[in-house]
Amino acid sequence: MNWKTEWKKLVIVIGIFIGSFYLPVGTPRFDKAITESLHLVKWYAREHVLLCLVPAFFIAGAIAVFVSQASVMKYLGAKANKILAYGVASVSGTLLAVCSCTVLPLFAGIYRMGAGLGPATTFLYSGPAINVLAIILTARILGFEIGVARAVGAVVFSIVIGLIMHFIYRKEGFERTAAQAAMPDPEVERPLWQSVLYFAAMIGVLVFANWGKPVQEAGLWYAIYTSKWIIAAVFGIALAVFLVLWFGLAWWKILLGAVTVAVLAVLYPDKPIASFTAAALAISVITSTAKGPTKDWFDASWGFAKQILPLLLFGVLIAGALLGSEPGAEGLIPNKWVQGAVGGNSFFANFFASFAGAFMYFATLTEVPIVQGLMASGMGKGPALALLLAGPALSLPSMLVVKSVIGTQKTIVYVSLVIVMSTISGMIFGVFWG
Secondary structure (H helix, E strand, C coil): CCHHHHHHHHHHHHHHHHHHHCCCCCCHHHHHHHHHHHHHHHHHHHHHHHHHHHHHHHHHHHHHHHCCHHHHHHHHECCCCHHHHHHHHHHHHHCCCCCCCCHHHHHHHHHHCCECHHHHHHHHHHHHHCCHHHHHHHHHHHCHHHHHHHHHHHHHHHHHHHHHHHHHCHHHHHHHHHHHHCCCCCCCCCCHHHHHHHHHHHHHHHHHHCCCCCCCCCHHHHHHHHCHHHHHHHHHHHHHHHHHHHHCCCHHHHHHHHHHHHHHHHHCCCCHHHHHHHHHHHHHHHHHCCCCHHHHHHHHHHHHHHHHHHHHHHHHHHHHHHHCCCCCCCCCCCHHHHHHHCECCCHHHHHHHHHHHHHCCCCCCCHHHHHHHHHHCCECHHHHHHHHHHCCCCCHHHHHHHHHHHCHHHHHHHHHHHHHHHHHHHHHHHHHHC
8 A cells, every 4th residue: 555645645535524514605705606606607508618619629620630730730830930830820810709718629739730839829829819809899998009009919929928938848849840850741631722611611600600799789790790690500501511522421411410400590590509509419420420531520529528628617617606707796706806906007906917817717808898897996007908918818717728738837837928928018008008
């Protein structure tokens, strides 16, 4: 018997027992925090898992199976041209209106396919941070100066953070370069234009199914919002056609799934989530029962889901308990503590805004009304920018997943870089425009 190991287990058991014995059940704040955490998990499961994560898992699985390793290494690999690699990684983020959790399967996919740590972390930050819709909304609601500062800061951050991560772990980069140099170039199974259209169809579904409602009920953005499910359906139909023509799936299976989705759309026109769920289930059943690459696609997607979903839901549960489920709600940490800590433009105010934002969970576009409420309660412009730069790109759930992909040390360095740079940016902005 290994007594050292057994003593560790005993300490854990005793700790759990003491925590359970003194569990403050019945106290208003604790009971409220538990309720808030469950509310947040319920909302996350209803609004975020199906519309955001399921398409992201399929895209990540497709990257792992259908994107050649040579292509990833050519543009994002450790030996790729640095200007090209970081340019592609940062621009890729602008194409996806995703949050810090939705980008995780895509990040894991390109990193495991051979992308360098620097470009991969640039993509990890740029995905949720460089969100064109969110930046426009920020400028309209919080002010033109904050909108511009957020746009410039997010672009610069994504590249600088990637470069610093590459520099700190350059030894690993050399090892990945050597390993990639020894790999033969894989054969390309289909023309590039087919792969581009295939991924464009999936990304179209992801982007338009999650298109947020703009502030003004007029103009192009609102027109897209009112038609978003029609546009998403067009991309879904295109994907179905591609799967039959280029991937060899049985047309009658695809047609059966399409008819089911169409019937639900007619029966429940005010509940498009029903049709979306049916489409996701149909694709899952068809690909999981197929053979060859399409079966591998489902297996890879399911592998990402098994790794990421439990960590995300656990992180959302903790975040809800600590900070509440929505603006104005409270968890274990009182809102007045947060509001009182981010007034003015001191170092502490900016650091606290960056640190708190890094651990909070922001769904796409929700950071703007949250910051608007905090500013109405006395939050300074510097801390507001710091929170906008740190919050959407990070969250406690995303940290848990990133740790499982690149390890604890690299995750701590990445999170620290985001917090430090957000703090400095907030202080500089507060001095000139606070």
